[in-house]
Amino acid sequence: AQTVTQSQPEMSVQEAETVTLSCTYDTSESDYYLFWYKQPPSRQMILVIRQEAYKQQNATENRFSVNFQKAAKSFSLKISDSQLGDAAMYFCAYRTTFTTSGTYKYIFGTGTRLKVLA
Amino acid sequence: DGGITQSPKYLFRKEGQNVTLSCEQNLNHDAMYWYRQDPGQGLRLIYYSQIVNDFQKGDIAEGYSVSREKKESFPLTVTSAQKNPTAFYLCASSRPGLRTGELFFGEGSRLTVL
Numbered sequence: 001a002q003t004v005t006q007s008q009p010e011m012s013v014q015e016a017e018t019v020t021l022s023c024t025y026d027t028s029e030s031d032y033y034l035f036w037y038k039q040p041p042s043r044q045m046i047l048v049i050r051q052e053a054y055k056q057q058n059a060t061e062n063r064f065s066v067n068f069q070k071a072a073k074s075f076s077l078k079i080s081d082s083q084l085g086d087a088a089m090y091f092c093a094y095r096t097t098f099t100t101s102g103t104y105k106y107i108f109g110t111g112t113r114l115k116v117l118a
Numbered sequence: 119d120g121g122i123t124q125s126p127k128y129l130f131r132k133e134g135q136n137v138t139l140s141c142e143q144n145l146n147h148d149a150m151y152w153y154r155q156d157p158g159q160g161l162r163l164i165y166y167s168q169i170v171n172d173f174q175k176g177d178i179a180e181g182y183s184v185s186r187e188k189k190e191s192f193p194l195t196v197t198s199a200q201k202n203p204t205a206f207y208l209c210a211s212s213r214p215g216l217r218t219g220e221l222f223f224g225e226g227s228r229l230t231v232l
Contacts, residue, residue, distance in 0.1 A: 009158070035220055045208065045223035091160060093221075103149040103168035104212065105176075106221050110160035 002027045004094050006109035013082045014117050020067075021077045021112045023092030030054075033095040034068070034075045039111075040088040048090070051075065079114075087116045120145045124209050124224035131203075131231050139194045139227045141209035148213060150192035151221065154178060155206040164207075167192055196229060203231045 003026045013019035025034070036048040051059045051068050058066050063080045079086055092109040099105055122143045131137045143150065149168050153161040163176030167186040181200025186192055192211075196203045206228050210221040 004160075006160075033220075037221075043206065043226050045210075045221075047220050050220060095220075099174075103166065104219070105163065105166065106151065106210075106212075107163070108153070108161040110158060 004109040008112045010113045012115045018080045023075045025073050025094050029097050035093040036077045037091045038088045122224035124227050129229050134198045137196050141192045143211045147211035151210045152194045153208045
């Protein structure tokens, strides 16, 4: 079974600085997707960025980028120019290949709480 | 606007009572999911469904039940058999036919059992 590990329960970053959140996963599949979701205090889950496993190029969305190391099964999130609004829980998620039931399963890590210091 | 609506947002129940959490989506998504969120444990999959009248157990299905009578609706019942039901529950949906499909989430329901 696939697993997702986020080893940093909490991180802090100074406003305008850069922070990297770690995520590792375990799988025997070759075709999958990886996601980072943000959960602010409102608890609404928001997609931050996604990465296709077969693409070597790291995904980027404005101030958010990933470092995807497929062989190492690592998928870290880098936030540049951190802003107060970035303070939230961040979840790494793995989407399996199509299951026998005809859909995908999404597996989440335990989350990293990011604090942004003014 | 399309989205996922969960109700109620907050729910208090006495121990031993069954409770049903509502999840409705108007995104025309085929797949729907229920997750439970506890501090320090992330999101854990309870049940998921690809089509009407079909659903599968996730990792922590014991003490829960679901139905999928309509494409738009996927209610979750927390039964008295669930030993520790106090948690935050998230409903989500996706389009399996869309290769890049991510999960879309509702705003969640907070269940407290007294």
